[in-house]
Amino acid sequence: MNNIDNISKKELEVIAEVSEQASRRNFFKKTAVYSVSALAAASVVGPTSIKANEHIKANPEDDPHIMEEKPWALKWGDDVTVNLYGQPSPYEHKVTRRTAEILSSGNMRASIAVSPIQDLSGIITPNGLFFNRHHGGTPTIDPNQHRLMIHGLVEKPIVLTMEQLKKYPNVSRIHFLECPANGGPEWRGPQFNSIQFAKGFMSCAEWTGVYIKDILKDLGLKPEAQWMLAEGNDASHMGRTIPVDKVLDDAMIVWGQNGEALRPEQGYPIRIVVPGWEANLCVKWLNRLEFSAEPFYAKEETSKYTALKHTGKAIQHFYANEVNSVVTSPCPEKPWSDIKVGEMIEIEGLAWSGMGTITNVDISFDGGKNWVEASLKGLVLEKAWTRFSLMHKYTGKPMLLSSRASDDAGHIQPSVKNERAAVGIEGVYHRNAIHTWEIDAKGEVTNVQILS
Amino acid sequence: MCKSYHKKIVLATMFSSFVFLGTAISAETMNTKGFTDREINAVGSAKALVSDSVKKTYEHNGKLVVDGGVVYPIVNGKTGAYHVNEQAHKTAFNKGKVATKNEQKAWDIDVMPDGTGLPEGSGSVELGDEIYEEKCISCHGDFGAGAGLYPRLTVGNAYELQKTLKNQRVEPDSDGPQRAFGSYWPYASTLWWYIKTGMPHQAPMSLTTEEVYALSAYILHVNEMKIDGEEVDEDYVLDREKFLKIVMPNVDGFEPKINGTKGQDNAREYFNNPLNYGNGVRCMKDCFEGEPKVQRIKFALTDFSPPLSSEKVLPEVKEEKDVHPGKSNYEASCAVCHATDAMGAPAVGDKKAWEATLKKGLDAVIANTMSGVNGMPPRGGSSLKDEELREVVDYMIESSK
Numbered sequence: 001m002n003n004i005d006n007i008s009k010k011e012l013e014v015i016a017e018v019s020e021q022a023s024r025r026n027f028f029k030k031t032a033v034y035s036v037s038a039l040a041a042a043s044v045v046g047p048t049s050i051k052a053n054e055h056i057k058a059n060p061e062d063d064p065h066i067m068e069e070k071p072w073a074l075k076w077g078d079d080v081t082v083n084l085y086g087q088p089s090p091y092e093h094k095v096t097r098r099t100a101e102i103l104s105s106g107n108m109r110a111s112i113a114v115s116p117i118q119d120l121s122g123i124i125t126p127n128g129l130f131f132n133r134h135h136g137g138t139p140t141i142d143p144n145q146h147r148l149m150i151h152g153l154v155e156k157p158i159v160l161t162m163e164q165l166k167k168y169p170n171v172s173r174i175h176f177l178e179c180p181a182n183g184g185p186e187w188r189g190p191q192f193n194s195i196q197f198a199k200g201f202m203s204c205a206e207w208t209g210v211y212i213k214d215i216l217k218d219l220g221l222k223p224e225a226q227w228m229l230a231e232g233n234d235a236s237h238m239g240r241t242i243p244v245d246k247v248l249d250d251a252m253i254v255w256g257q258n259g260e261a262l263r264p265e266q267g268y269p270i271r272i273v274v275p276g277w278e279a280n281l282c283v284k285w286l287n288r289l290e291f292s293a294e295p296f297y298a299k300e301e302t303s304k305y306t307a308l309k310h311t312g313k314a315i316q317h318f319y320a321n322e323v324n325s326v327v328t329s330p331c332p333e334k335p336w337s338d339i340k341v342g343e344m345i346e347i348e349g350l351a352w353s354g355m356g357t358i359t360n361v362d363i364s365f366d367g368g369k370n371w372v373e374a375s376l377k378g379l380v381l382e383k384a385w386t387r388f389s390l391m392h393k394y395t396g397k398p399m400l401l402s403s404r405a406s407d408d409a410g411h412i413q414p415s416v417k418n419e420r421a422a423v424g425i426e427g428v429y430h431r432n433a434i435h436t437w438e439i440d441a442k443g444e445v446t447n448v449q450i451l452s
Numbered sequence: 453m454c455k456s457y458h459k460k461i462v463l464a465t466m467f468s469s470f471v472f473l474g475t476a477i478s479a480e481t482m483n484t485k486g487f488t489d490r491e492i493n494a495v496g497s498a499k500a501l502v503s504d505s506v507k508k509t510y511e512h513n514g515k516l517v518v519d520g521g522v523v524y525p526i527v528n529g530k531t532g533a534y535h536v537n538e539q540a541h542k543t544a545f546n547k548g549k550v551a552t553k554n555e556q557k558a559w560d561i562d563v564m565p566d567g568t569g570l571p572e573g574s575g576s577v578e579l580g581d582e583i584y585e586e587k588c589i590s591c592h593g594d595f596g597a598g599a600g601l602y603p604r605l606t607v608g609n610a611y612e613l614q615k616t617l618k619n620q621r622v623e624p625d626s627d628g629p630q631r632a633f634g635s636y637w638p639y640a641s642t643l644w645w646y647i648k649t650g651m652p653h654q655a656p657m658s659l660t661t662e663e664v665y666a667l668s669a670y671i672l673h674v675n676e677m678k679i680d681g682e683e684v685d686e687d688y689v690l691d692r693e694k695f696l697k698i699v700m701p702n703v704d705g706f707e708p709k710i711n712g713t714k715g716q717d718n719a720r721e722y723f724n725n726p727l728n729y730g731n732g733v734r735c736m737k738d739c740f741e742g743e744p745k746v747q748r749i750k751f752a753l754t755d756f757s758p759p760l761s762s763e764k765v766l767p768e769v770k771e772e773k774d775v776h777p778g779k780s781n782y783e784a785s786c787a788v789c790h791a792t793d794a795m796g797a798p799a800v801g802d803k804k805a806w807e808a809t810l811k812k813g814l815d816a817v818i819a820n821t822m823s824g825v826n827g828m829p830p831r832g833g834s835s836l837k838d839e840e841l842r843e844v845v846d847y848m849i850e851s852s853k
Contacts, residue, residue: 090766094758094761102601106591106601109653135650157556158549167545168545169540189749193754196760217544235654236650243715287559288560290560299650302637303636303637308617308631310618319719354519355519368740371736371737409508409521409522411731412731418486418731421487426619426629448748448749452741
């Protein structure tokens, strides 16, 4: 708030300055001093248009932002040719993806930038804020030179240009993509006092493309085909094995994301979307699908993306991201420090399941001992983010705020204790235990885990 | 040639991607699957923990859904919430052209456990060591022991360390499971495939078949592995036939079993039992005894870039400076090693290190840049031209004054 006040004050000073200036030339000279504000710098304010309401005498309880005319309302704004590809308000420039060195595999070309889920509304992530993980950097692919080959155990192996691919009938579906390491740094306990880093390895978008099963209609998939390799044409040439069952259900090759072409960091010109499953399986910069009778054992399905259990055995081909949820408001980045005792406030959050549709979300204020059911709100779609909401009268007392989601496949989010008992603490991937925020008497929020 | 690398490896194993944290698994009585009587009572019976609703089948073959989830067949023109033009999914559209044999051969780069895709050829540990020193050491450290956050390629004797995979770091100082190629990966084919198509990281697909065999041999060597009973020692020469005899110590370390004609069926069975990977109980009241046991952050990770902030403010106005012509190439090709001294390279900004380097004279520094020096490959492993490299060196010197 302070910064906004400061800037506004400066802008008001500019205007005060203007009223004292007789010449426009002097005006420009003076305003240049205040170039901290792009708005002020662009001002062409007439010296007489300062206050329509100057006859009102302002009292201390009056909001100066109401009593003073705002500079942006006293002049022309930008014309329609400014930002032909639109940009967010400059005041929103801190809403960005973020990364941390600890999340990289050595350099920033094999790393992840996580999504600011604390700042998002609804269930759609804007393309510029969609989380972004790659293994060899983001390539800049010329779509005219890009090809998709489908071969292996098919009667007719084919190659498609991007234009040919887009001539298949398309479908649009809203699905989340989640890195299976979302929450993975916290198997042994909480480490990030941030929702963006604790849970932001995911995003949700509307994807447009073609079901792979529709392309396979005239290729003649051979009966012994059990697996499909999907491979990208980036520096990592990353491949993953997908079971044919999923290919014949809802796996898609997509070129559209939220109404526009995929961004380069999301796989431009095409990627696979394997709804609900590990985002790592949703191979970007896709250029090859090969069908086989045996699994391929690519690097990212052996060395990584396998979950080592306390038995010493590791889960491989760990497909679906299990049912999960997190309260997004409040959270460490959006505390309740400005909420007064007795005030009504909405507890809001995201629930999702890669295995189906969210059926309900429960909220606990005492670390999971007792629960009440929250409302779902907005669209409730399979394998998509689902918003939940609960109205709360703020007591100002410390609390342990948890959420627990269930899905229509019958899966329920485990407690930390249940999950550790099932798989141990070295799994890295697929951590979906109940998430808890501790809220102190000041309304500050910290990341904790409940071991009861 | 291959001095004792154990010391390096011990150092590397002390490094972990994530900070060690203590943890305490609840001591409250629980059954073998991790549920308390209280939780089981909340849902009626233990059977409910493995929900009967987790038994959905695919439309196309009537078999259990492979991931243990739900499918949404088209009913009355809709799948789930979405309307569908069913005609779209009943017709063949016949786009594209048939892929020629050559086109398929050119792109078929994968290598499978049975040797599919593995070319004839050979390479020695000795050559592998040379290539490793030239092209790999700057990231993967001495003898594959890892460096910084770059992956380690070995943690020592593969057979011994495979036994650590049950370890759990329940206390900050307990030994964790030691995961690296030798101790963890099920098949060596993955190694060959990955080196060939993904390495060196900044120049993938640049190694010859012989070089890939040689590097594979070297990595088997530093993992102290045997092939067909024979130790992969310093004089070992690996070829296709020998490669296909490699049995990784952890070949049986993964579930579900996906090989063979029952592969997908095994996955179906596994993922339709959520107790294999954890499930919860929808208990609503009085779900555990006493007060909740709270685990708080012990070592907060806060190295966030950019720093967290939700302020609605204008960006700071940056003054435009003249940008050094070497800056962008430095950042793209050289910063990986020269940003810090972690790789033994003089760090940009380290005045003393650069004064020491420049004692050789600028010409010598330029010459070393072109030909490589210590751990640095020729041209830093980049494909920059002479003039561009000179600009980069000038930029690094200017930035270190």
